[in-house]
Amino acid sequence: MLAVPTACPFCSCGCGFHLLVREGQLSGVAPSQTHPVSGGQLCARGWSAHEAAVWGDRLRQPLVRRNGEQEPASWDEALDYVVARLKELLAAGKPVGVLGSARATNEENYLAGKLARSGLGTNNVGFSYYPVCAPLLAGVEEVCGTEPTLRLNDIASSQIILLIEGNLAETHPRAAGSVLKALENGARLITIGCRETQMVRVASLHLQAAPGNECEVINELSAGVADLGQSRPSVSIGNDAGLQDLEQHVGSLANLQAAEWITHAERAAFLIPPIWGQGDHPRKAAAAFARLAAITGHLNRPGSGVLPLLARSNARGACEMAVVHDRLPGYDRLEDAGSRQRLENLWGKKLPSAPGWDAETLVQSVSGLVIVADDPSSVMPMGQKAMAALGKMEFLAVLDAFATPTASMAHALLPISSFAETEGTFTSMEGRIQRLRPATNPPGDARPGWQVLAELCVRFGATASYHSASDVLREVSQAAPQYAGVAQRLAADGWSGVLLEDSGKRKLQVSSAGSIAVETLKSADRPFLLARDPAFDWGSDPLVSFSPTLSRDFRSQHKAFPEGFVEMSRDDANALQIRGMRKVKLTSTHGEARVPVLVRADLEPGLLIVPYAFRDHVSGALGNDSIAAVAVERA
Amino acid sequence: MAFIIEKKAVSGWLESLLRLGEVIAPTRSPTGDVLFSTICSAGDVMWDLPNPLHPPKEAVLPQTDPIVQIKRNGSHHEVEAIHDDHRRFLVNARSCDVKGIAFLTRMHEMEPADASYLERSKNLTIISQTCPTPCPLGFCVCTDSGPFLSDSYDAQLTDLGENFLVEVGSAKGEAAVAEGQGLFRKASDDDLLQRRMLEEKAKQHFGEQTCHFASAMRRISTGRVHETLWEKMADWCLECGGCNIVCPTCYCFSVKDLGCDGTWIRCRLRDSCQYAAFTLEASGHNPRAQRKDRMKRRFFHKVSAQYYTRDGTVGCVGCGRCVQVCLGTTHMPAVVAAIRKGNWYE
Numbered sequence: 001m002l003a004v005p006t007a008c009p010f011c012s013c014g015c016g017f018h019l020l021v022r023e024g025q026l027s028g029v030a031p032s033q034t035h036p037v038s039g040g041q042l043c044a045r046g047w048s049a050h051e052a053a054v055w056g057d058r059l060r061q062p063l064v065r066r067n068g069e070q071e072p073a074s075w076d077e078a079l080d081y082v083v084a085r086l087k088e089l090l091a092a093g094k095p096v097g098v099l100g101s102a103r104a105t106n107e108e109n110y111l112a113g114k115l116a117r118s119g120l121g122t123n124n125v126g127f128s129y130y131p132v133c134a135p136l137l138a139g140v141e142e143v144c145g146t147e148p149t150l151r152l153n154d155i156a157s158s159q160i161i162l163l164i165e166g167n168l169a170e171t172h173p174r175a176a177g178s179v180l181k182a183l184e185n186g187a188r189l190i191t192i193g194c195r196e197t198q199m200v201r202v203a204s205l206h207l208q209a210a211p212g213n214e215c216e217v218i219n220e221l222s223a224g225v226a227d228l229g230q231s232r233p234s235v236s237i238g239n240d241a242g243l244q245d246l247e248q249h250v251g252s253l254a255n256l257q258a259a260e261w262i263t264h265a266e267r268a269a270f271l272i273p274p275i276w277g278q279g280d281h282p283r284k285a286a287a288a289f290a291r292l293a294a295i296t297g298h299l300n301r302p303g304s305g306v307l308p309l310l311a312r313s314n315a316r317g318a319c320e321m322a323v324v325h326d327r328l329p330g331y332d333r334l335e336d337a338g339s340r341q342r343l344e345n346l347w348g349k350k351l352p353s354a355p356g357w358d359a360e361t362l363v364q365s366v367s368g369l370v371i372v373a374d375d376p377s378s379v380m381p382m383g384q385k386a387m388a389a390l391g392k393m394e395f396l397a398v399l400d401a402f403a404t405p406t407a408s409m410a411h412a413l414l415p416i417s418s419f420a421e422t423e424g425t426f427t428s429m430e431g432r433i434q435r436l437r438p439a440t441n442p443p444g445d446a447r448p449g450w451q452v453l454a455e456l457c458v459r460f461g462a463t464a465s466y467h468s469a470s471d472v473l474r475e476v477s478q479a480a481p482q483y484a485g486v487a488q489r490l491a492a493d494g495w496s497g498v499l500l501e502d503s504g505k506r507k508l509q510v511s512s513a514g515s516i517a518v519e520t521l522k523s524a525d526r527p528f529l530l531a532r533d534p535a536f537d538w539g540s541d542p543l544v545s546f547s548p549t550l551s552r553d554f555r556s557q558h559k560a561f562p563e564g565f566v567e568m569s570r571d572d573a574n575a576l577q578i579r580g581m582r583k584v585k586l587t588s589t590h591g592e593a594r595v596p597v598l599v600r601a602d603l604e605p606g607l608l609i610v611p612y613a614f615r616d617h618v619s620g621a622l623g624n625d626s627i628a629a630v631a632v633e634r635a
Numbered sequence: 636m637a638f639i640i641e642k643k644a645v646s647g648w649l650e651s652l653l654r655l656g657e658v659i660a661p662t663r664s665p666t667g668d669v670l671f672s673t674i675c676s677a678g679d680v681m682w683d684l685p686n687p688l689h690p691p692k693e694a695v696l697p698q699t700d701p702i703v704q705i706k707r708n709g710s711h712h713e714v715e716a717i718h719d720d721h722r723r724f725l726v727n728a729r730s731c732d733v734k735g736i737a738f739l740t741r742m743h744e745m746e747p748a749d750a751s752y753l754e755r756s757k758n759l760t761i762i763s764q765t766c767p768t769p770c771p772l773g774f775c776v777c778t779d780s781g782p783f784l785s786d787s788y789d790a791q792l793t794d795l796g797e798n799f800l801v802e803v804g805s806a807k808g809e810a811a812v813a814e815g816q817g818l819f820r821k822a823s824d825d826d827l828l829q830r831r832m833l834e835e836k837a838k839q840h841f842g843e844q845t846c847h848f849a850s851a852m853r854r855i856s857t858g859r860v861h862e863t864l865w866e867k868m869a870d871w872c873l874e875c876g877g878c879n880i881v882c883p884t885c886y887c888f889s890v891k892d893l894g895c896d897g898t899w900i901r902c903r904l905r906d907s908c909q910y911a912a913f914t915l916e917a918s919g920h921n922p923r924a925q926r927k928d929r930m931k932r933r934f935f936h937k938v939s940a941q942y943y944t945r946d947g948t949v950g951c952v953g954c955g956r957c958v959q960v961c962l963g964t965t966h967m968p969a970v971v972a973a974i975r976k977g978n979w980y981e
Contacts, residue, residue, distance in 0.1 A: 028698025030689035034667040177962040548891040552912035
């Protein structure tokens with residue numbers, strides 16, 4: 001039996017474990033006590049990480065669509081076909097694009113970006129999870145830049161943990177474990193959210209916030225800090241009107257208590273996942289959150305800081321490899337001429353300077369698309385719309401290890417290695433770059449993704465001669481300044497990975513907060529708030545859906561609720577005399593939707609929450625928004 | 636029967652075992668972890684390594700365990716058992732794991748007996764080592780599974796300085812010792828006295844921080860653990876299932892067929908009773924939908940008098956692995972202490 005150490009492919013905590021191999025086949029997972037993040041502990045997903053690669057519906061040979069059917073082809077045929085079709089579209093002046101993925105390696109994402117920019121000459125490049133996490137990253141970046149300010153291991157030794165609670169125990173069990181350890185050591189947890197989750201039950205203090213109202217609660221906390229007289233003089237919590245608005249809430253003892261704890265804590269952890277909201281609200285809320293960390297002095301202090309909680313393993317890496325329409329490797333801005341020049345020198349080619357379409361628009365607008373290990377319909381907020389757009393695509397090429405709904409629509413399907421069979425690196429949300437090590441051979445004719453992408457790059461005239469994934473990483477080190485020397489350090493350091501440096505060059509910008517009260521959305525006619533739960537739907541991720549152990553919960557949920565559901569509080573259900581699983585009609589300014597109700601005791605009245613997996617069942621009422629005021633009637 | 640083998644002669648003995656079958660022993664991996672792995676030469680066995688976090692039950696009950704092969708033949712299917720009759724030697728396992736495998740074997744011998752498991756355990760010879768210095772998180776002294784054993788091993792080694800004392804506990808152990816002909820001599824009374832003294836000394840190493848099962852058992856067995864306590868504790872469990880996966884006595888599984896070209900391999904997959912869908916029924920009903928109920932079930936199975944009477948032991952060998960892998964804070968000693976005291980964190 002062989003034990004191959006590798007990085008976990010699920011959430012972005014960046015755990016590590018050994019894949020066990022028996023007679024050439026993955027047979028299990030063994031923990032690693034020496035791993036700096038997981039230290040011998042894993043979550044349910046980690047313990048079953050080997051399953052999807054073995055039991056999943058794997059792609060084994062290239063397929064090309066002929067007469068409406070996907071038929072087997074040789075690698076050369078398939079690659080020729082992809083190149084010919086994309087060149088046709090380019091020659092006809094039609095827009096093309098590339099999607100990378102938050103579950104693809106840095107090397108794959110880097111080459112996907114290179115294929116788009118250097119090969120296809122476009123900045124139409126993105127990844128499906130970006131629309132979900134971009135506002136969060138942008139908000140935090142406004143205050144503390146793009147460098148990580150808090151490490152996961154800092155959480156356990158924090159005295160105060162401020163958490164915008166989605167459902168941490170489920171989305172990031174490793175981080176939740178650290179929170180529990182901190183509480184065991186006497187720390188206090190303050191949660192902000194609308195549901196009585198596991199983390200809320202163990203919290204010292206819970207601050208109620210309706211979806212879209214987090215920003216207000218955060219500002220109230222900031223006002224509380226100001227009231228304690230502990231804030232720095234440069235703090236401004238907005239204009240006078242904003243101040244007055246805040247002041248009337250300062251009476252809230254809970255807020256004051258929380259503000260006091262945060263201010264007096266030596267080490268405080270600020271944890272924030274992607275959140276709900278209309279328009280600019282999620283970004284503003286994230287900025288307000290980071291600002292609270294800044295004004296309480298927790299941004300430049302070792303062991304304190306803000307940690308954006310990203311769902312998928314390599315979301316941070318995908319950003320830094322710049323599969324983003326307006327960024328360059330290193331997450332530098334596209335308009336930064338210096339960064340573009342650096343890349344042009346490296347790639348030996350003039351690069352497009354006009355930003356591309358963002359991922360959601362891109363899927364709707366291009367005629368030809370190359371998708372690397374991504375499934376837009378299950379990840380993008382507008383899932384069905386993305387699916388419909390893919391169906392209408394003139395040419396769709398998909399590189400994936402698994403047969404996803406997106407793969408089934410491809411005109412050309414190129415099978416690549418899964419995480420268990422490939423070399424490459426992931427960058428976790430705390431900025432730890434770790435190596436994946438192949439434990440087995442890929443099934444059938446599947447090839448490592450970086451090889452296939454390098455081949456495509458070459459065929460489109462981009463330089464790409466690599467002998468290994470490490471060669472690609474060495475080039476990344478030149479393209480993205482913060483990755484300088486990473487390849488060498490990884491080779492030397494091995495297991496603990498390489499942490500992106502925290503250069504301490506943080507800008508503290510405090511601009512006007514201007515919160516939008518979501519309450520104003522509601523009206524007498526539409527007294528309920530319908531909100532989409534932003535927590536990532538793991539049930540649609542092939543690593544979960546193809547794992548016999550992990551898929552059970554999700555599969556049974558989809559089987560039990562074929563029409564989806566919205567969650568409603570018990571009080572509301574009683575008032576409306578709606579019994580569980582009966583349908584309601586939701587009417588908003590966008591339109592209406594009919595959907596069954598799941599009655600919950602742990603939800604605040606006045607809210608209807610739709611799980612991300614079932615978001616398309618209420619798209620009639622939600623439109624393109626993530627929150628809408630609705631009227632509810634029995635249907 | 637007890638023998639003495641000089642330490643420098645041990646590798647000669649292991650070489651002869653290597654010729655007979657697979658030898659599995661703790662080794663230090665490149666990551667610095669200690670893992671049970673197949674060794675290639677006798678020199679790979681290091682006797683002073685800490686007990687690996689991943690238990691050796693993998694040798695009898697792999698995480699993915701192919702049991703039968705199903706083949707389509709015309710209009711019907713042929714079912715054929717998959718045999719694993721490799722002879723294996725588990726070397727330098729510790730007392731807790733020896734008791735763990737004995738527990739599993741007793742369980743799988745119960746009617747209907749599990750032929751697949753028993754074939755593996757029948758071909759497995761366990762050459763364990765006693766623990767003169769108990770490991771920091773272990774509490775085997777509370778579960779009657781260490782630090783020294785008087786049964787369940789095939790051969791038990793005790794470090795006597797220059798020599799190992801080798802106690803033979805079964806015919807398999809006897810056969811293994813016979814392979815090292817000429818390397819063993821009969822142990823003297825002095826050797827045996829030395830072993831007994833080491834055992835007594837080892838027991839003194841366990842502090843007050845041990846696991847008090849008896850009181851917890853009384854409360855669990857008579858339903859005197861308050862529902863609110865289970866509820867409270869359940870909030871500190873993150874449902875990772877790690878406790879089950881590394882527990883030397885856990886054997887729950889689910890079944891899944893791995894299909895390929897008209898042939899299916901029916902596999903037993905290690906499972907966790909802490910996962911929400913573990914008890915999900917086809918109707919959609921789940922008798923243990925809430926985490927507190929799953930937790931209650933787990934500790935009832937491990938610590939209740941009902942199971943103690945049947946198994947003759949608690950379902951715990953005191954290895955302390957759950958303390959290390961628990962992503963939350965609800966490992967065996969913590970829960971047993973909470974039940975005994977009647978409260979969780981205040």
